[in-house]
Amino acid sequence: MFLHGKDRRLIVVSNRLPFSRYENENGEVKWEKASGGLITALEPILYDLDGIWLGWDGHSAEQSGEERSRLFSVKEIPQPSNVKLEEGKDYKIGCVPIKEDEVESYYNRFSNGTLWALFHYFFEKSHIDLSDWKTYCQVNERFAQYIDDIAREDDVIWIQDFHLMMTPFYLRQLRPRQEIHFFLHTPFPHTDILSILPWQDDLLGSLLCCDTVGFHHKQYLKNFLTAVDVLKRSREVPGEETAGDRGPLTYANPISIDFKLVDRTSREPAVIERKNEIRKKIASPKMILGVDRIDYSKGIRRRLRGIEHLIKTHPEVQGEFFYYQLVIPSREGVDAYKSLKKEIDELIGRINGKFATGLWMPIHYNYGTVPFAELVALYLAADIGLVTPLRDGMNLVCKEYIAAHSDNDGVLILSKFAGAVAEIKNCLAVNPYNIEEIGDAIYRALVMDETERKRRMKKMRKNIGSNDIGKWLEKCLNYFEQARGERKK
Numbered sequence: 001m002f003l004h005g006k007d008r009r010l011i012v013v014s015n016r017l018p019f020s021r022y023e024n025e026n027g028e029v030k031w032e033k034a035s036g037g038l039i040t041a042l043e044p045i046l047y048d049l050d051g052i053w054l055g056w057d058g059h060s061a062e063q064s065g066e067e068r069s070r071l072f073s074v075k076e077i078p079q080p081s082n083v084k085l086e087e088g089k090d091y092k093i094g095c096v097p098i099k100e101d102e103v104e105s106y107y108n109r110f111s112n113g114t115l116w117a118l119f120h121y122f123f124e125k126s127h128i129d130l131s132d133w134k135t136y137c138q139v140n141e142r143f144a145q146y147i148d149d150i151a152r153e154d155d156v157i158w159i160q161d162f163h164l165m166m167t168p169f170y171l172r173q174l175r176p177r178q179e180i181h182f183f184l185h186t187p188f189p190h191t192d193i194l195s196i197l198p199w200q201d202d203l204l205g206s207l208l209c210c211d212t213v214g215f216h217h218k219q220y221l222k223n224f225l226t227a228v229d230v231l232k233r234s235r236e237v238p239g240e241e242t243a244g245d246r247g248p249l250t251y252a253n254p255i256s257i258d259f260k261l262v263d264r265t266s267r268e269p270a271v272i273e274r275k276n277e278i279r280k281k282i283a284s285p286k287m288i289l290g291v292d293r294i295d296y297s298k299g300i301r302r303r304l305r306g307i308e309h310l311i312k313t314h315p316e317v318q319g320e321f322f323y324y325q326l327v328i329p330s331r332e333g334v335d336a337y338k339s340l341k342k343e344i345d346e347l348i349g350r351i352n353g354k355f356a357t358g359l360w361m362p363i364h365y366n367y368g369t370v371p372f373a374e375l376v377a378l379y380l381a382a383d384i385g386l387v388t389p390l391r392d393g394m395n396l397v398c399k400e401y402i403a404a405h406s407d408n409d410g411v412l413i414l415s416k417f418a419g420a421v422a423e424i425k426n427c428l429a430v431n432p433y434n435i436e437e438i439g440d441a442i443y444r445a446l447v448m449d450e451t452e453r454k455r456r457m458k459k460m461r462k463n464i465g466s467n468d469i470g471k472w473l474e475k476c477l478n479y480f481e482q483a484r485g486e487r488k489k
């Protein structure tokens with residue numbers, strides 16, 4: 001993979017870096033590997049292109065006292081014991097400081113409270129607050145200043161996601177000729193929803209300052225173009241004077257995973273042994289798996305009630321399956337997330353209390369993270385992957401589930417509101433709001449015969465295997481190239 005230019009560097013900019021910095025009780029600085037969809041997708045690219053990743057390290061600016069614009073190699077970071085760096089590969093990171101009160105306002109309240117909720121269609125959870133919007137702009141401007149500090153004229157700046165939607169606007173003012181690209185990892189909502197946000201024009205105007213703007217799904221792209229159209233017809237576009245008359249090149253390109261890495265890991269003897277161990281520990285013939293960041297958009301509660309419905313309508317399945325739910329802690333500073341953990345705990349307790357018999361319990365639950373190899377062993381061990389977000393930009397868990405099934409077996413149940421469903425035709429697609437439908441789909445998956453399971457899994461593997469993260473990057477870089485060409489005309 002290359003960037004069409006000898007000295008051109010790729011600078012990825014996202015709110016969070018793939019490592020979090022914290023201080024232990026002895027005041028020593030420690031690093032922890034972070035996880036999440038954006039990191040899974042972008043880290044292999046950074047390694048491949050020896051790029052630069054600019055973002056926040058999760059530490060408040062008051063504590064970190066980081067030297068402005070210092071870039072350091074990931075090799076310099078003392079790695080946690082469960083992280084193996086790829087031999088001979090490296091990339092650099094730079095930390096943008098965020099103060100404690102800004103974390104509250106810009107990150108917890110505006111990004112994760114207002115924008116995340118709105119973009120996932122939970123508009124009633126989306127609170128509108130002018131002072132949070134101002135902090136969002138202030139932090140976005142700081143990101144632009146940090147980029148300005150380190151970027152060379154020829155560098156390709158690639159800004160990621162909803163936390164930094166105003167950064168293109170500020171950066172364009174500092175760098176009228178710089179190549180600026182943006183990719184959104186969430187859905188882009190319909191204009192009816194977007195127009196709830198008083199500052200939608202500013203966000204749209206900022207994205208119009210980019211050379212390219214990318215989305216996971218053609219529906220999100222369509223929603224964006226409609227919103228721009230409405231905006232252009234109604235008023236002057238903020239930021240247009242700096243963007244010039246060339247609008248961005250817009251595209252839909254579904255993000256993916258490092259298929260080969262997951263597939264290869266699933267064939268490692270230690271992983272297969274671990275998978276056998278997991279299966280042995282489970283007294284039930286079938287294992288169902290859910291893996292989600294804790295988030296109301298992931299549909300965990302309705303999914304659990306789908307399992308309850310399954311047991312109620314098919315009591316014969318008791319003892320025949322085992323549901324394992326891995327929940328990854330996330331956004332612990334946001335109120336809506338704190339109460340969710342309690343609700344999930346209580347719901348699991350209630351369902352287990354109602355249906356557990358002897359040594360059998362329908363739901364097992366782990367709140368925490370596991371190393372990558374363990375995650376692959378869990379995917380491989382699971383007869384059914386249950387992925388039912390109420391709304392999801394893409395969803396990488398379902399793609400990883402497919403990639404880990406190098407045994408060509410397994411059934412994927414997938415929400416029709418996940419971006420990924422457009423590419424995965426051989427899953428069992430469900431309406432994640434419909435508890436009965438979830439229960440019925442699980443039953444169908446439990447009784448599906450081996451021939452059908454394998455036929456479906458082979459097709460899904462072929463599709464995801466040939467559209468992996470490398471393909472996604474190649475397409476994005478081609479769009480960058482195309483935009484570059486059009487700019488020169």
Ligand code: GDG
Pocket residue numbers: 035036037038040041185186255291292293328368369370371372375392393394395396397398400
């Ligand atoms: C956002 C969008 C979009 C999870 N637990 C562990 C772990 N993970 C990894 C998974 C997977 C990732 O986290 C989760 O990715 P998703 O795509 O499912 O979800 P979000 O974090 O919400 O991601 C989403 C994505 O960005 C990319 O554009 O698909 O729609 O919401 O890769 O494997 N990894 C490890 N241990 C864990 O315990 N190692």
